[in-house]
Amino acid sequence: MAKADRVRVVHVVHSFGVGGLENVIVQLINRLPPARFEHVVLALTTVSEFRQRVVRPDVRFIALHKPPGHAVPLYPQLYRLLRELRPHVLHTCNLAALEVVPLAWLARVPLRVHAEHGWDVHDPQGRNPRYQCLRRLYRPFVSHYVAVSRDLDDYLGQAIGVPARRRSLIANGVDTDTFTPAQGVRVVPGCPFEPGRHWLVGTVGRLQTVKNQPLLARAFVRALQDNPVMRDAARLVIVGEGPLRAEVGRVLAEAGMGDLAWLPGARDDVPEVLRALDLFVLPSQAEGTSCTLQEAMASGLPVVATTVGGTPDLVQEGVTGHLVPPDDEQALAAAIVRTFDDRDAAARQGKAGRECALRSFAIGAMVRQYQQLFDREESA
Secondary structure, three states: OOOOOOEEEEEEEOOEOOOHHHHHHHHHHHHOOOOOEEEEEEEOOOEOHHHHHOOOOOOEEEEOOOOOOOOHHHHHHHHHHHHHHOOOEEEEEHHHHHOOHHHHHHOOOOEEEEEEOOOOOOOOOOOOHHHHHHHHHHHHHOOEEEEOOHHHHHHHHHOOOOOHHHEEEOOOOEOOOOOOOOOOOOOOOOOOOOEOOEEEEEEEOOOOHHHOHHHHHHHHHHHHHHOHHHHHOEEEEEEOOOOOHHHHHHHHHHOOOHHHEEEEEOOOOHHHHHHHOOEEEEOOOOOOOOHHHHHHHHOOOOEEEEOOOOHHHHOOEOOOEEEEOOOOHHHHHHHHHHHHHOHHHHHHHHHHHHHHHHHHOEHHHHHHHHHHHHOOHHHO
């Protein structure tokens, strides 16, 4: 490849919808120098309206509508597609996309980068022997690995056997110009609660098992039951769509607190939603580096999060928020009450979180690291 040519990157995902890893791809496409990089997004299943967040008009989106199961039936089509696209870099994300890498090697794609953003919903701790075996099986075909958190980097080294020279730790970054602290009146269209008069505790993310929003609903109920004074002011906001929505609604309805919560589904105005909150909670069973947690910290919010994945690397206990064990309803409820009761400490934590975001995970550093990786000599 002549140095004047652009580097063609094909990003491969299971599906291209609302999510943290998909947001990383959007940020890379929008921010990598267009004179140097061109992009194709290849979804094994579907491409959603989330594609509209890509501002570059020259990006091609391809959806293969793969049925459940391995991608072997699609291998002939995938091989022909890779030979047609002739990428310089294949960028696969998570286990479902990893099965494309041997084909890319066969199609002579020079640089094959695989990124691990977090655990599969069916393997929230990364301990499934079958999945570990698959990752080891595909390892020789991957040129370089990216892990978004320290625990995932350790996993690649210890469980999968990837040597240090073939892996990089690149934490997700956040747009600290878009996600900023609230200034003045905080209004979110459609929200039935009034920021300032009501104290809003909430979360943002896909309503799926690994994100564990029902735990937050149960902890909210418990906090109000144990502290009736909170009932006049505390309100719950859970933004996102997914299979756990019904369970969340059932928890609140059975406690007679359905009117104290707002579940608006997926939203396009997440920065505004976060600025309306008083406390952000991440109740996940597993995480890599949570983009939404970073966005909440950049928005100047105190946070309460479970001690999973890369979260303890982001949240400093008592400084930017509080850490609680996963699946511990009592501990999560206590942390919510503690934040409600001490607003001065919460304000200090939110300010410290914003400073941490500016210092440690502004998006520019992430983009620069990926640019250096995609533009390596192996792609020449």
